[in-house]
Amino acid sequence: MKKQKSCCRVLFQEQIAAGIFDLRLETALGSGARPGQFVGVFPKDGAMLLPRPVSICDADDTSLRLVYRIAGKGTASMSALRPGDSVDVLGVLGNGFPLEEAAGKQVLLMGGGIGIPPMLFAARVLSERIAAGHADAPAAVTIVCGYRDAETFLSEELSACGNLLIATDDGSAGTQGTVIDALRAAEVKADVIFACGPKPMLSAVKEYGASARTFLSLEERMACGVGACLGCVCKTTETDAHSHVRNARVCTDGPVFAGEEVSL
Numbered sequence: 001m002k003k004q005k006s007c008c009r010v011l012f013q014e015q016i017a018a019g020i021f022d023l024r025l026e027t028a029l030g031s032g033a034r035p036g037q038f039v040g041v042f043p044k045d046g047a048m049l050l051p052r053p054v055s056i057c058d059a060d061d062t063s064l065r066l067v068y069r070i071a072g073k074g075t076a077s078m079s080a081l082r083p084g085d086s087v088d089v090l091g092v093l094g095n096g097f098p099l100e101e102a103a104g105k106q107v108l109l110m111g112g113g114i115g116i117p118p119m120l121f122a123a124r125v126l127s128e129r130i131a132a133g134h135a136d137a138p139a140a141v142t143i144v145c146g147y148r149d150a151e152t153f154l155s156e157e158l159s160a161c162g163n164l165l166i167a168t169d170d171g172s173a174g175t176q177g178t179v180i181d182a183l184r185a186a187e188v189k190a191d192v193i194f195a196c197g198p199k200p201m202l203s204a205v206k207e208y209g210a211s212a213r214t215f216l217s218l219e220e221r222m223a224c225g226v227g228a229c230l231g232c233v234c235k236t237t238e239t240d241a242h243s244h245v246r247n248a249r250v251c252t253d254g255p256v257f258a259g260e261e262v263s264l
């Protein structure tokens with residue numbers, strides 16, 4: 001299906017940690033969106049033609065929440081958006097996490113750095129399923145997040161959705177070290193793992209979760225966002241039936257892949 005560009009109105013934006021912004025948009029785009037899906041946000045500066053991929057941190061029928069870090073010019077221009085401004089958004093894009101795999105299972109949600117925002121959407125949906133006795137509800141949810149320091153953005157909302165473990169690079173909050181160090185310290189067991197974060201973290205998650213089902217959200221650099229440019233391919237373990245090469249497009253085949261499908 002061709003993805004449409006929609007003009008959305010900015011409802012609200014605030015800085016929630018150093019260089020990290022929480023943006024709310026008025027739009028029906030997020031209705032039916034799944035955790036792990038993303039949108040492409042077009043920078044206001046017309047000199048930047050390509051949309052910037054940003055994961056959905058939360059969504060309902062009338063609004064989208066995006067939490068992002070300023071990385072360069074595109075995200076810096078997003079941070080200048082004010083209530084009432086309009087912004088073009090492409091999407092909703094990507095496949096999202098297969099949350100039905102969580103049914104009846106011990107679930108681990110893992111986020112590292114700017115991979116944390118989509119895990120809040122997943123945590124919120126799964127905790128609501130538990131509360132409602134939904135057929136696909138997990139048995140329990142543990143959330144593990146890795147931050148640089150004590151600026152643990154979104155942690156209050158995450159802890160309202162399940163048992164939250166924190167790891168920080170500098171040891172100023174939670175366990176000093178990586179998300180894997182925090183897991184080992186708490187001796188957490190899991191049947192299913194959903195994770196989003198930098199590649200070294202996803203690699204470690206894949207190894208740690210060898211006996212669990214793992215679903216990893218990759219954040220490759222993207223250009224078109226809709227499968228046309230091959231700018232975002234990742235290496236796969238199996239050969240693609242059409243292209244006969246071992247790769248997949250993160251924007252349309254992902255960004256979520258089963259751990260065994262991808263080579264990191």
Ligand SMILES: Cc1cc2nc3c(=O)[nH]c(=O)nc-3n(C[C@H](O)[C@H](O)[C@H](O)COP(=O)(O)OP(=O)(O)OC[C@H]3O[C@@H](n4cnc5c(N)ncnc54)[C@H](O)[C@@H]3O)c2cc1C
Nearest residue numbers: 052053054055067068069071072073074075114219220221
């Ligand atoms: C599916 C997906 C979901 C994402 N979700 C989020 C999110 O929820 N919040 C968020 O803050 N960011 C997210 N990102 C990353 C975000 O898209 C980039 O930070 C952004 O596009 C950078 O644009 P820029 O113009 O500000 O910086 P640029 O000038 O384009 O780049 C600045 C620096 O960031 C690096 N960079 C750019 N894109 C990426 C990337 N994808 N991964 C790693 N490094 C990159 C560049 O190499 C460069 O060093 C996501 C990326 C993908 C692919």
Ligand code: FES
Nearest residue numbers: 223225229230251
């Ligand atoms: S970004 Fe163009 S194919 Fe994925």
